[in-house]
Amino acid sequence: MIRILIADDHDLLREGLEQALGAVPDIQVLGTASSGAELLSILDDVSPDVIMVDVDMPGMSGLEALGKMRGGPPAIVVTMHESAKMRKQAMDAGAVGFLSKSTPLPRLAAAMRAAVAGESFIDDDYDVTSHMNAVLDPGAAALTARERELLSLLATGVSSTDELAEKLYISQKTVKNHLASIYDKLAVSDRAQAAVEAIRLGL
Amino acid sequence: MIRILIADDHDLLREGLEQALGAVPDIQVLGTASSGAELLSILDDVSPDVIMVDVDMPGMSGLEALGKMRGGPPAIVVTMHESAKMRKQAMDAGAVGFLSKSTPLPRLAAAMRAAVAGESFIDDDYDVTSHMNAVLDPGAAALTARERELLSLLATGVSSTDELAEKLYISQKTVKNHLASIYDKLAVSDRAQAAVEAIRLGL
DNA sequence: CCCAATCTGGTCCCTCCGACCCATGGAGGG
DNA sequence: CCCTCCATGGGTCGGAGGGACCAGATTGGG
Numbered sequence: 001m002i003r004i005l006i007a008d009d010h011d012l013l014r015e016g017l018e019q020a021l022g023a024v025p026d027i028q029v030l031g032t033a034s035s036g037a038e039l040l041s042i043l044d045d046v047s048p049d050v051i052m053v054d055v056d057m058p059g060m061s062g063l064e065a066l067g068k069m070r071g072g073p074p075a076i077v078v079t080m081h082e083s084a085k086m087r088k089q090a091m092d093a094g095a096v097g098f099l100s101k102s103t104p105l106p107r108l109a110a111a112m113r114a115a116v117a118g119e120s121f122i123d124d125d126y127d128v129t130s131h132m133n134a135v136l137d138p139g140a141a142a143l144t145a146r147e148r149e150l151l152s153l154l155a156t157g158v159s160s161t162d163e164l165a166e167k168l169y170i171s172q173k174t175v176k177n178h179l180a181s182i183y184d185k186l187a188v189s190d191r192a193q194a195a196v197e198a199i200r201l202g203l
Numbered sequence: 204m205i206r207i208l209i210a211d212d213h214d215l216l217r218e219g220l221e222q223a224l225g226a227v228p229d230i231q232v233l234g235t236a237s238s239g240a241e242l243l244s245i246l247d248d249v250s251p252d253v254i255m256v257d258v259d260m261p262g263m264s265g266l267e268a269l270g271k272m273r274g275g276p277p278a279i280v281v282t283m284h285e286s287a288k289m290r291k292q293a294m295d296a297g298a299v300g301f302l303s304k305s306t307p308l309p310r311l312a313a314a315m316r317a318a319v320a321g322e323s324f325i326d327d328d329y330d331v332t333s334h335m336n337a338v339l340d341p342g343a344a345a346l347t348a349r350e351r352e353l354l355s356l357l358a359t360g361v362s363s364t365d366e367l368a369e370k371l372y373i374s375q376k377t378v379k380n381h382l383a384s385i386y387d388k389l390a391v392s393d394r395a396q397a398a399v400e401a402i403r404l405g406l
Numbered sequence: 407c408c409c410a411a412t413c414t415g416g417t418c419c420c421t422c423c424g425a426c427c428c429a430t431g432g433a434g435g436g
Numbered sequence: 437c438c439c440t441c442c443a444t445g446g447g448t449c450g451g452a453g454g455g456a457c458c459a460g461a462t463t464g465g466g
Contacts, residue, residue, distance in 0.1 A: 010216075011308070012216060012219075012220065012281065012304045012311065013215060013216045013219060013304065015219075015308040016215075016216060016218075016219025016220045016222065016308065017215060018223075019219065019222050019223035019226060020218060020219040020221075020222035020223065078215065080213065101213040101215050103214055103215060104214050104218065105214070105215065105218040105219070105222075108215065144443085145442095146442080146443065154395060157395075157396045157400070159392075159393050160392075160393070160422090161423075170444070170445090171444075171445060173444085173445055173446065173447090174443070174444050174445060176423080176424075177444080177445080178443085178444095179423090180424070180425080180426095189363075189424080190362050190363075190395075190423080190424075190452095191393070191395035191423085192360075192393075192394035192395045192398045193360045193362050193398075194395070195395045195398050195399050196357075196358060196360045196398050196402065197360070347411085347413085348412090349412075349413065349414095363452085364452075364453075373413085374415060376414085376416060376417095377413070377414055377415060379453080379454075380413085380415080380416095381413085381414095382454080383454075383455075384412095386454085392454080393454075394454095
């Protein structure tokens, strides 16, 4: 279980992330802060495994806060400014991860797992996919790319053979074959169980 | 059940809100868009009761998109620019609601309920609380106790009629009847989709 | 007191799903 | 070069699942 702290001044993002990340099986949201100062003040009470911090916050910025807490838990900086300059500033401030606010949720989760594992996680194009595969859940590792793709659809509520075949541009028979492989690897026996497993695995 | 559409270019906010709003009993997220153009394109396929749209989006802005869809479903504008000028622009573009991104989640939900009720909802200080109390009330989940019980089991991977009947001490036929009711209420058509919905609802 | 909702159970029917058999072509590793 | 894995596809078949009805017992609210 990864215990995290979220710092962002936008309530919608903060509360939304709290919900969404809390729903991830191995992540627990300990608390949130809406400013750098608030982050520092509650950091003493809770001891998170990793913190997610926004750059733009009223009063003390996320990077300032990071500078004042050297030696604390690893921090992942999330921002809407995707420039290389900002990334360097974040890393200089001691961040172990740097992500855009346009990052898909699972990648944020992957970054947190990487952070607690002592690795850094930079939102770049090269090498990221291989890195992510290493960080992702071992249970899902056995699945092939195509199987994961199908399973992801299943986890979003696309359940009929027909729809799945359509969305994957393959025949209904191939869908059934992939499903059979998934059932075997996940030790389940139907789509409902597979969907539950898929969500549990964060797909 | 309020069926909504979310348009925001920041994946984290979009996915977070999708999760968080989907967890609200009387709200169902039909889909999301990451640009004004995408919003317009999917608006034809789904017919939401209300849409939430960000102002700042690449290409076509939220306000531009609103201007092009006059006559569509009511729209709530959410932005980080809290100026009165921006609010006026939003209302001129046809928005029925205007909220800051620093708005607490329940207020956003309240605004959506107000929007479908034909009322407008402006993020102002005066009169808002009284308005909210009138609009709030989380609208009890349509599911009955027994249905929720069955659905919870489904969400834990108990999918076969046989097992469900056994664990609930009822006949297989009654399981099927309950499932049929659940399908109807959740607008799904099989156990896999119901399981996905159940988890999304936090069961 | 009656009506509506809920929980329980039933029958019929037919689609669809999952199990098991197989084949082919391509990619990659030893 | 061969062998394995993957993705694609085919066929068959029994049984489970879902749709469309119905109906009795109980409970609670108007």
